[in-house]
Every structure is written in structure tokens, then in C-alpha cells.
Amino acid sequence: MSAELSVGCRExxxxxxxxxxxxxxxxxxxxxxxxxxLADRLGQPNELLLxxxxxxxxxxxxxxxxxxxxxxxxxxxxRLRDAAQGLREVAALPDPVGQVxxxxxxxxxxxxxxxxxxxxxxxxxxxxxxxxxxxxxALCVKSGNAVILRGGKEALASNxxxxxxxxxxxxxxxxxxDAVQLVTDPDRAxxxxxxxxxxxxxxxxxxxxxxxxxxxxxxxxxxxxxxxxGICHVYVDRAADLPRAERIVxxxxxxxxxxCNAMECLLVDAAIAELFLPxxxxxxxxxxxxLRGCERTCQLVGEARPATPQDFNTEFLDLILAIRVxxxxxxxxxxxxxxxxxxxxxxxxxxxxTARRFTQEVDAATVLVNASTRFNDGYELGLGAEIxxxxxxxxxxxxxGLLELTSYKYVVxxxxxxxxx
Amino acid sequence: MSAELSVGCRExxxxxxxxxxxxxxxxxxxxxxxxxxLADRLGQPNELLLxxxxxxxxxxxxxxxxxxxxxxxxxxxxRLRDAAQGLREVAALPDPVGQVxxxxxxxxxxxxxxxxxxxxxxxxxxxxxxxxxxxxxALCVKSGNAVILRGGKEALASNxxxxxxxxxxxxxxxxxxDAVQLVTDPDRAxxxxxxxxxxxxxxxxxxxxxxxxxxxxxxxxxxxxxxxxGICHVYVDRAADLPRAERIVxxxxxxxxxxCNAMECLLVDAAIAELFLPxxxxxxxxxxxxLRGCERTCQLVGEARPATPQDFNTEFLDLILAIRVxxxxxxxxxxxxxxxxxxxxxxxxxxxxTARRFTQEVDAATVLVNASTRFNDGYELGLGAEIxxxxxxxxxxxxxGLLELTSYKYVVxxxxxxxxx
Numbered sequence: 001m002s003a004e005l006s007v008g009c010r011e012x013x014x015x016x017x018x019x020x021x022x023x024x025x026x027x028x029x030x031x032x033x034x035x036x037x038l039a040d041r042l043g044q045p046n047e048l049l050l051x052x053x054x055x056x057x058x059x060x061x062x063x064x065x066x067x068x069x070x071x072x073x074x075x076x077x078x079r080l081r082d083a084a085q086g087l088r089e090v091a092a093l094p095d096p097v098g099q100v101x102x103x104x105x106x107x108x109x110x111x112x113x114x115x116x117x118x119x120x121x122x123x124x125x126x127x128x129x130x131x132x133x134x135x136x137x138a139l140c141v142k143s144g145n146a147v148i149l150r151g152g153k154e155a156l157a158s159n160x161x162x163x164x165x166x167x168x169x170x171x172x173x174x175x176x177x178d179a180v181q182l183v184t185d186p187d188r189a190x191x192x193x194x195x196x197x198x199x200x201x202x203x204x205x206x207x208x209x210x211x212x213x214x215x216x217x218x219x220x221x222x223x224x225x226x227x228x229x230g231i232c233h234v235y236v237d238r239a240a241d242l243p244r245a246e247r248i249v250x251x252x253x254x255x256x257x258x259x260c261n262a263m264e265c266l267l268v269d270a271a272i273a274e275l276f277l278p279x280x281x282x283x284x285x286x287x288x289x290x291l292r293g294c295e296r297t298c299q300l301v302g303e304a305r306p307a308t309p310q311d312f313n314t315e316f317l318d319l320i321l322a323i324r325v326x327x328x329x330x331x332x333x334x335x336x337x338x339x340x341x342x343x344x345x346x347x348x349x350x351x352x353x354t355a356r357r358f359t360q361e362v363d364a365a366t367v368l369v370n371a372s373t374r375f376n377d378g379y380e381l382g383l384g385a386e387i388x389x390x391x392x393x394x395x396x397x398x399x400x401g402l403l404e405l406t407s408y409k410y411v412v413x414x415x416x417x418x419x420x421x
Numbered sequence: 422m423s424a425e426l427s428v429g430c431r432e433x434x435x436x437x438x439x440x441x442x443x444x445x446x447x448x449x450x451x452x453x454x455x456x457x458x459l460a461d462r463l464g465q466p467n468e469l470l471l472x473x474x475x476x477x478x479x480x481x482x483x484x485x486x487x488x489x490x491x492x493x494x495x496x497x498x499x500r501l502r503d504a505a506q507g508l509r510e511v512a513a514l515p516d517p518v519g520q521v522x523x524x525x526x527x528x529x530x531x532x533x534x535x536x537x538x539x540x541x542x543x544x545x546x547x548x549x550x551x552x553x554x555x556x557x558x559a560l561c562v563k564s565g566n567a568v569i570l571r572g573g574k575e576a577l578a579s580n581x582x583x584x585x586x587x588x589x590x591x592x593x594x595x596x597x598x599d600a601v602q603l604v605t606d607p608d609r610a611x612x613x614x615x616x617x618x619x620x621x622x623x624x625x626x627x628x629x630x631x632x633x634x635x636x637x638x639x640x641x642x643x644x645x646x647x648x649x650x651g652i653c654h655v656y657v658d659r660a661a662d663l664p665r666a667e668r669i670v671x672x673x674x675x676x677x678x679x680x681c682n683a684m685e686c687l688l689v690d691a692a693i694a695e696l697f698l699p700x701x702x703x704x705x706x707x708x709x710x711x712l713r714g715c716e717r718t719c720q721l722v723g724e725a726r727p728a729t730p731q732d733f734n735t736e737f738l739d740l741i742l743a744i745r746v747x748x749x750x751x752x753x754x755x756x757x758x759x760x761x762x763x764x765x766x767x768x769x770x771x772x773x774x775t776a777r778r779f780t781q782e783v784d785a786a787t788v789l790v791n792a793s794t795r796f797n798d799g800y801e802l803g804l805g806a807e808i809x810x811x812x813x814x815x816x817x818x819x820x821x822g823l824l825e826l827t828s829y830k831y832v833v834x835x836x837x838x839x840x841x842x
Binding site: 021025103104106110112117119120202203223241244247248250251252255355359360361363364365366367368369370371372374375376380381382392393394395397398407408409410411412413414415416417418419 | 442446524525527531533538540541623624644662665668669671672673676776780781782784785786787788789790791792793795796797801802803813814815816818819828829830831832833834835836837838839840
């Protein structure tokens, strides 16, 4: 029943809101003890969890999952150990809540402090991998937020078992059990109802396919932390160290092609194209990368087939690369402004002025000089674990870790100050 | 013609977007020179401007403006001098663009910097006072943003003249004239069209009546920086210094009752109500404040008439005050959680534990101890001039000055780093 589901979503969100008030005042010690308890539990044999996961894996075919997707779904003892390690790492991160972000004493003696506070209630919508359930709950609760988890239906049994574990340890630690909620109704309408509840939910974070994210952005009445796509470029400039450029290009494309900060398009300065492209193309081809090039690229590279215009607007998430030879920095900047998704852009150059222009003029969450696009990641940039990457300019941009799950308030102490006419 | 207006809005927003790219790279010196040029111009006789303003004032009656509103509309030489002074103060503020907000060197040698960048294009929708036109343009351009101004129709002639002045001085300084756009079509539909253009506009800031702000929040496809209401409380605790409490209460209510950070409701601890309320009520009444009290208040205070439930949910913006006697801190916190608008809340107390609980548990943009609510203001908190106050938790909260008109990006320098398996 739709009306029943709507009421259920509302009650669940309301319970999360109530829990968020006491969560906001938890000490770091209590939150970290909960994370360590969870990590300990994951290290112990857990028949219930493994059986639930087996059920999901067994039913995966009926959801039309590929072999790779089924593999990502599977919880093995090794993966649970990794997940436990992840929880311990979140425990080791500083608590963002209460951090003094700024302030000072005003001329009239008012003491002003800008203090980090939790956002409140986070709605997290994601697909497939059950270990994301643990990561998201850990990051939200550590930053003092209640969280509503909405995983994919293909991981529902695993997520139920993980949720039970999360809640048991909340209770064991004396924390509010409503702090972590799981939406178990597989009906798509549940998401639609939740996205209306801006009185209880402060932010929604969708992670998954572009279609899911666009739906959330369209329907949500609360702010959305998101990126649609990672169409990331590496521009190899005429002043590049070419062996270094090759290393960066291979890493950005091949090290993990299915993620948002992998390179999708290589831009090569015409001045060094003849010297650089045939060599790097051989290496890429040798690693199984399909090359789709502009006209000039195809002249220089036997392995490349002609790119279509659409290839320069595509996030392949696969061992496929679009290649274009550009006249120089200006054309590279124009190409990135037109085709980039404001996620991650890199240049390889030894020319200081070129590097400065690139970092200043490229409008993207992260701009790198002489390093792989793969470094646009919360851990790699020093923020610790991340709940997602934002390409928006509002609130947080780039990797979103614990601090990005907070807001702030001004706390002002005086001794009777009043404002003059 | 609606189609024509839609195309016009789109072209205007697109021009602002193009201008925003070069604005983002302006030096502070160029932006400050423009502000000083403007200030100089405002100090000179300006027939065109004064005649335009007279036209607005003459037509004010047809728009149904009150005498107070007509007064706010009027540009006098003294007000223009104040406006010029305001522009010089913005020039004196540090440039937020390029500020390094964080960063460090990672274990692998990557140099990471988190650098402030402009939001891009700001749509500013406001009512009445023409000097706000100057303030908004100054703050947006100083923070490297292009701005689209949509003032009230009652100030249209004045805003046209001010816009001309803004653009003339942009051109004189060699800055992009499209950086400051004015929407001159009085059709309400223009706002509707602009609110759809999230590809060109990064944020909308509505300032005015609650109805306007609700419409903008409902229709906007881009983020909104806003507050709906300022239902601000002062809670006078049993441990308050009572003469100090009286001074703060009078200031919070009477110093400027028509603004969002004025007090709308006084909460008094039952333990000191008999001692405090009759005295403060006399003072308030003496200043012309109408008192609407709870039952206990009416028993103690002859000047009060019974409050309706609605009085505790009303932003009077006038010399009217709701008063309630509460059992103590917990009831005060509950009342604020239920009736407050998350804008500004104050406590008067000398008890340290009470003060700490109040600042920690009240969920509002600014929480004050022993000071007037009127201090929730960009200038008073040390941010410099403000473009508005936000009660949301996403992006900026509290007064929004230059830094709150920026986003950031990560700039990473390496020497060939690639990411390991």
C-alpha cells in the first residue's frame, strides 16, 4: 500500500530526526567505542550475515547482475576484515563536531566562535556493495549525524544483517538505536517519499548510476551532495617530461578504469604529439585499452580508430580512451570547459606559467599538476575516508569526508553587550 | 511576449556566465579600484540618479507603499554618502578569492591546497531599498562573482540609474560590463524563467518577504541562500544579572524592531518572573511595546494582554512582544526547538553550566550568551558586510559575507606521482 509506505517513510525519518538531537552531543569517545565494537564483531564468525549474503548472491542472477557485480556483492572473511579495518580508521580520525573553525574577540568584547555542528539527518542512497553500508553509517555517526540507508535491492538481505549488527552495537554502547535506519521496502516509491521530507532530512547523498542521481536531484526537496559523471582529462603539454607523462596517463586510465576519477580523455599538445602519441598508444594498447582518436591521432597511431563526437562526452568507466591532439594550452582549456564534468583535471608540464594558468582557469573540484587523476580521493588528499565526491560549488566540493558532513553555528559570549543606534 | 522574455532572461544569464570567467581571475587591486571609483561617483552631484529616484518616490503611492517604505526608497545626498562609505568598506575587506583554506604535503610528496574560488553567477532578488543594489553588486564582484540583480518594481527607475553607474565604472576600469546585470522587465514571470537556468546561475539569494522567499525556494533549480523568518528568543534564566537582562531585552526588542534579528519572544524563568517581569514590562511598555503574555505573565504584568498560540509563531517585525514564563532551562529549550526559526537565540545567565547547555543544545545559526540578538550580523560578528543571513545548514549558515560567496577547489602539485594498486 502506497499510503502505508508513505507513513512508514515519514515515521522512520522522524525517528532519525529525534535520534539526531542526542547524536549531536555525543562525545568522540562514545562514537569511537561503537566503531571499535563493530570492527570486533566483523572479525568474529557471523553465520547470520554470511547466510544473508549468500542469499543475495544466489538471487543476483534474477536481478540481472553481471559477474563483476555479483563479485562486488560477495562478503568474504577477507572483505569483512578490510571493512573492520576501515571502521578502525574512521575511529582514528578526529571528531569534526565542535571544531572551532574561526572567530575572535570583537572590539566591543564579544567573544565569537564559529563551531562545527552535525548537519542532522543524512539520507544515503546507493547501489550494490554491502560494505558501503558500514562505511556510510560509520562516517555519518562519527560526524554526529543520524543516517537513513537505502541500498540496492540486490543487497537487501546483506544490508538487513549488517543493519542489525549496527543497531545491536548502538544499543550495547547506549547510543540511540534510531541513529541508523534502513529502508527495507524495495518499492522505488519509498525514495520518492523520503525525498519530500525536508523537515526531517537535511541532505541526501546519492551514489550510483547517473540516472539514479538525476532522479534524486530532480525530486529532492533538501540539498543534494553529488556528482553526475567523472569525465576526467589529462593534458600532456609541450613542456612535459614525456616518460613521466606516460606513467601518469597509464595510471590514470588503467589502474582502476571503473571509477569516477579515472581518465576518460587524453589531450596531447600538437607540438609533441608525434613524439609522444605513438609510444603511449602502444603502451595503452598493450594494456588492453581501446583507443578512439581525433583525425590527427589516427594519422599518428595505428592502434586508434576514429572517435565520434559522442566519445568526447562519455564516461566510459572501462578500458576505452578518447584521444585528441590540441593546438596547445588554450585549446586544451577550451576542450575541458566544453566537455569536462568539473570533477578531476590534470596537466603534465614543467612550464610554471602553463601550470599556473591550468590550475587557475580550469573549473573543477580538483586540478592536478604532474600527478594522476586517481588522487582525487578523500584519503589521498588527506581528508580521511569519504562518503562521496561533489562537483557542485555549494557546501562541499571534491571529496566529502567527516568535516563535509557538518555545518556550523556561531556561539557568542558577552557580558551584557547591546547594539548602539 | 512570454517567449521573448524567456529568451531575454536566458541571454542575460548567459552573458553573466561568460563575464564570470574573467571576473574569477581579477586581481584584488582592480576590484578595489572599481569600488573606489563608484564611491567617488556617489559623492558627486548626479542629476540623473536623483531624478530617477524622485520618479520612483512619486509613483510609490500607486504601488501601495506605506510612508515608512517610501522613506526607505528615497535616495538623499546623506544616504548616497553612506552608500559610498559602504563601498569603501567593502574595498578594505580582504579578497576571499585565492585564500588557502587548508592543505599540506601528503606522505607521497603531493602538495595539496584547498583554495577559495568564486561561486560563479549570483542571482539576487530583493525588494525596495535602492542602496541594496550597490551593496549586492559590490559584494558579488569583490568575491569574483557576476551578479544578476532583480530589484522591486517600486525602485526600478533608481535601480536603472544605479546600474548604469555600476556598468560605466566597470567599463572605465576595463572590467567586463556584463558582470552586473539588471533585470528590468517588471513581469513576475522573469523570476520564474531565471530560476530554471541552473546551467548559468550558481546560487540565488532572495531577500524580502517570506512569500517571495518561499516562491524562490520552491521554483529554483539552483541552490538558495536564505532565511524565511527571524523568530528570535531571549531566555532570562534564574541565574541572570537582572539589570543586564533588562538592558539586553530592551535592545533586542526596541533598537530596530523591523529586522530579522530583533527579539520576537521573551522567555522568563519562573524562579525570577515575579522579580523581573513587572519591571521589564514597565520599561518595554514605556517604549511603546505591546505585550502579549502567557497566563502567568498576565497575572504578573498589568500591561500585558493574553497571547494567542499564533503569537508564539509570529515574526512581528514591530513593537509587539510575546512573553512566556517557563519552568526553567529545559522548558526554554523545548519552546525554542518548537517555535524558533533557527536564526538567533540568546540567553541571559551567569551560570556556566546553563550557558554551555544552551549554546550546545539550541539549533540556530547564532546563539548568544549575555548579549543582544541584534549582534547576529556580518559586520558585528567580524565577517564584514553581508549579503544576507542563512538559517540553512548547507553551505553557509548565519551572516553571509564575502567568503560565503565563494566555493573552493583542490589544487595539487606533484612530480609524477601515480596511485598504487
